Amino acid sequence: MRRYLLNRLWQSAVTLVLATIVVFAGVRALPGDPALALAGEDRDPESLRAIRQQYGLDQSWLVQFWQFVSHAARGDLGQSIRTGTPVRSMILSALPVTIELSVLAILIASVIGVGAGVIAAVRRGRPAEWAANALALLGLSVPHFWLGLMAILYLSVALGLFPASGFVPFFSNPVANLHHLILPALILGTGLSAVIMRQTRSSMLDALSADYIRTAEAKGLPPKAVVGKHALRNSLIVVVTIVGLQLGALISGAVVTERIFALPGFGKLTVDAVFQRDYPVIQAVVLVTATSYIVINLLVDLLYSVIDPRIRVRGEA
Amino acid sequence: MKPVLAVKDLSVTFRTEDGPLSAVDRVSFDVGDGEVLAVVGESGCGKSVTAMSIAGLLPRTATVDGSVELDGTELIGADKRTLRSIRGREVAYIFQEPMTSLNPVFTVGHQIIEVLRTHIGLNRQAAHARAIELLKLVGIPSAERRVGDYPHQLSGGMRQRVMIAMAVACDPKVLIADEPTTALDVTIQAGILDVLRGLRERLGTSIVLITHDLGVVADLADRVAVMYAGRVVETADVHDLFAHPEHPYTVGLLRASPAAGRHADAQRLNEIPGLVPVLTEQPDACTFADRCPRALDTCTSSQPQLTDRPHRVACWNPVREPVEV
Numbered sequence: 001m002r003r004y005l006l007n008r009l010w011q012s013a014v015t016l017v018l019a020t021i022v023v024f025a026g027v028r029a030l031p032g033d034p035a036l037a038l039a040g041e042d043r044d045p046e047s048l049r050a051i052r053q054q055y056g057l058d059q060s061w062l063v064q065f066w067q068f069v070s071h072a073a074r075g076d077l078g079q080s081i082r083t084g085t086p087v088r089s090m091i092l093s094a095l096p097v098t099i100e101l102s103v104l105a106i107l108i109a110s111v112i113g114v115g116a117g118v119i120a121a122v123r124r125g126r127p128a129e130w131a132a133n134a135l136a137l138l139g140l141s142v143p144h145f146w147l148g149l150m151a152i153l154y155l156s157v158a159l160g161l162f163p164a165s166g167f168v169p170f171f172s173n174p175v176a177n178l179h180h181l182i183l184p185a186l187i188l189g190t191g192l193s194a195v196i197m198r199q200t201r202s203s204m205l206d207a208l209s210a211d212y213i214r215t216a217e218a219k220g221l222p223p224k225a226v227v228g229k230h231a232l233r234n235s236l237i238v239v240v241t242i243v244g245l246q247l248g249a250l251i252s253g254a255v256v257t258e259r260i261f262a263l264p265g266f267g268k269l270t271v272d273a274v275f276q277r278d279y280p281v282i283q284a285v286v287l288v289t290a291t292s293y294i295v296i297n298l299l300v301d302l303l304y305s306v307i308d309p310r311i312r313v314r315g316e317a
Numbered sequence: 318m319k320p321v322l323a324v325k326d327l328s329v330t331f332r333t334e335d336g337p338l339s340a341v342d343r344v345s346f347d348v349g350d351g352e353v354l355a356v357v358g359e360s361g362c363g364k365s366v367t368a369m370s371i372a373g374l375l376p377r378t379a380t381v382d383g384s385v386e387l388d389g390t391e392l393i394g395a396d397k398r399t400l401r402s403i404r405g406r407e408v409a410y411i412f413q414e415p416m417t418s419l420n421p422v423f424t425v426g427h428q429i430i431e432v433l434r435t436h437i438g439l440n441r442q443a444a445h446a447r448a449i450e451l452l453k454l455v456g457i458p459s460a461e462r463r464v465g466d467y468p469h470q471l472s473g474g475m476r477q478r479v480m481i482a483m484a485v486a487c488d489p490k491v492l493i494a495d496e497p498t499t500a501l502d503v504t505i506q507a508g509i510l511d512v513l514r515g516l517r518e519r520l521g522t523s524i525v526l527i528t529h530d531l532g533v534v535a536d537l538a539d540r541v542a543v544m545y546a547g548r549v550v551e552t553a554d555v556h557d558l559f560a561h562p563e564h565p566y567t568v569g570l571l572r573a574s575p576a577a578g579r580h581a582d583a584q585r586l587n588e589i590p591g592l593v594p595v596l597t598e599q600p601d602a603c604t605f606a607d608r609c610p611r612a613l614d615t616c617t618s619s620q621p622q623l624t625d626r627p628h629r630v631a632c633w634n635p636v637r638e639p640v641e642v
Binding site: 210212215216217233307310 | 401402403405406409410414418419423432435436
C-alpha cells in the first residue's frame with residue numbers, strides 16, 4: 001500500500017511539472033504582447049522597454065519559466081495587471097466559494113444519482129426504472145442556467161425562500177452561508193445527478209448479473225446486503241471515477257451558475273480575467289485548475305485502492 | 318427411510334423473446350440422509366436449472382411447477398422470507414466457477430462470517446473463530462492467515478475450498494454442488510472430491526452432485542440420475558448403472574467418456590450423433606429417439622415413463638443384454 005501511494009505521488013508530481021510547462025507556454029502562445037496591452041496609449045519604445053524589464057519579459061523563456069516556477073512554489077503568483085492586487089489573495093478569496101459550492105453540489109448529485117441508479121437497476125423493467133430514466137433524461141436535457149433562472153424567479157423572488165444572489169463566508173455565518181449556497185448547489189447537483197444515475201445504473205446491472213451475486217443469494221442474505229453491499233461495492237469504482245471527473249469540472253467550470261447567482265467564485269474570477277486580458281491571473285487560474293484536477297485524480301486513485309483490494313496488490317507488484 | 322430432499326414432477330419453463338422454453342420436464346428424485354446423488358447429462362440437459370430451482374434461485378423469467386420437499390417443508394411457491402432462511406442454512410450451493418463466485422472486494426473470511434452472522438447470529442469474534450475452523454475443515458493450510466486474504470490471493474482450488482467452507486458453515490442438510498470440479502485442474506479436482514467425501518462422512522451432509530464428468534460420479538456418488546433434454550431418463554445405484562446401463566443414452570454417455578486404458582487402442586472416442594434438442598414444449602415422445610440407434614416406431618409417438626424398480630429407466634427398448642463400454 002505504501003509503495004502504491006509513493007508511486008502515485010511521484011506520478012502526480014511529474015504531471016504537475018508538465019502542467020506547469022503547458023500553462024507557461026500556453027499563456028505565452030496567446031496572441032498579443034502583454035507589454036503592448038499594458039502600455040495602453042503610451043507606446044513609445046522607452047516605456048515599452050521599461051515595462052518589459054519590470055515584468056521580466058526581456059529575459060529568455062527559460063529564465064522566465066524559472067522565475068514563474070520558483071515564485072509559484074513560494075505561493076507568489078504575481079500581481080493583477082489591472083488592479084495590482086496579489087493574485088494569490090484573489091485566488092484565496094475565490095477558491096473557497098467554489099470548492100464549497102462544488103462539494104455541496106457533488107454531495108447532492110451523488111445521493112440522488114447513486115440512489116436513483118440503484119433503484120433503476122434493481123427495479124429493471126418496472127415503473128420505478130422508467131421514472132428514474134425519465135428524470136435522468138430531464139436532468140440531462142434541461143440547461144442549468146434556465147433551471148437557475150426559474151429557481152430564482154419562483155423560489156427566491158416570488159416565494160422568498162432563498163436569497164437570489166450573493167454570498168456570506170462560512171466562518172462569519174455558517175447558516176447564512178448554507179442558505180446562500182443551497183439553491184445553486186441544488187441546481188448544479190440535479191444536473192450532475194443524471195449522469196451519475198446513468199453510470200450507477202449500468203454498473204449495478206453488470207454487478208447484479210455477476211456470479212458472486214448468485215452466491216450471495218444462495219447464502220440466504222437479505223436483499224439489502226445483496227444489493228447494498230455485494231453489488232454496490234463492486235459498482236463504486238465507476239461511480240467514484242465519474243464523481244471525481246465531475247468535481248474537477250465543477251471547480252473550473254461552475255461559471256454559469258456562479259454568474260447567475262452572483263457568487264464571487266473561481267468561475268467568475270476566470271471569466272473576468274479573460275475579458276480583461278489579465279495575464280498573471282489567467283496563468284494562475286489555469287495552474288490552480290490543473291492542480292485541483294491532479295489532486296482529485298490522486299484522491300480518486302487512492303479511493304480505488306480502498307474500494308477494490310486487487311488494485312492495491314497490482315500497485316505493489 | 319424418509320428422504321431429506323424429495324423432488325416430484327418438477328417442471329421449469331423460461332419465458333424468452335422467442336417464446337417459451339421448456340428446460341425441465343416433470344423431474345422426480347429423492348435424496349436420502351447422507352446420500353450422494355449425482356445428476357449427470359450433457360450441457361443444456363436441464364441439470365443446473367433443476368439444481369437452481371430447488372432453493373428458488375432462478376430468474377423471474379422462469380415458471381416452476383411441481384414439488385420440492387425439504388424435510389417435509391414445501392419449497393416451491395414458498396415466500397421469499399422462508400426461502401432466504403433456508404438458503405445457506407438448510408440448502409447450500411457450490412458453483413462451478415470459483416474464480417467469479419466469490420466477491421472480489423471482500424476477504425474470504427468476511428464472506429464466511431456473513432453466512433454465520435445471518436443464519437446463526439454469532440457475534441463477530443465467534444464467527445471469526447468459526448470461519449478459521451471451517452477453513453481448516455476444508456483443508457486450507459495456515460487458515461489463521463488465509464482468513465484475511467482476498468479471493469484473488471488464492472488459487473482456484475483454494476477458492477473452491479473456500480466456497481465449500483462457506484456452504485457448510487451452517488451445517489446444511491443438503492449440499493448442492495453444481496459442477497464443483499469442472500473449472501479445476503485434474504490434480505486439484507481429486508482434492509476437492511476428497512473434501513466433499515470427508516464432509517459427507519463427518520457431517521452426514523446429503524449431496525446433490527451436478528456434473529457431466531462420469532469419473533467424478535464413479536468417485537463420489539451413491540446413486541445416479543441421468544438427465545436428457547429436461548427429463549430423467551434413467552436412475553440407479555452407481556455400481557448398477559455403470560455395470561448395466563439400460564437407457565441407450567446412458568450407454569452412449571458411458572462410451573463417450575474417456576478412461577485411462579479403455580480407449581488405448583481406439584483411434585477416437587465414440588460419440589453420440591446429433592445434438593440435444595431445444596424444446597419449446599415437451600412432446601409426447603421420447604426426446605432421444607432422433608439420436609437413438611435402437612429407436613422403434615413407438616418411441617416417436619408416445620413418451621416412455623420411468624419404470625418402477627430400483628433401477629428405473631424411461632425407454633421403450635431398453636438395453637437388457639450386457640454391453641461393453
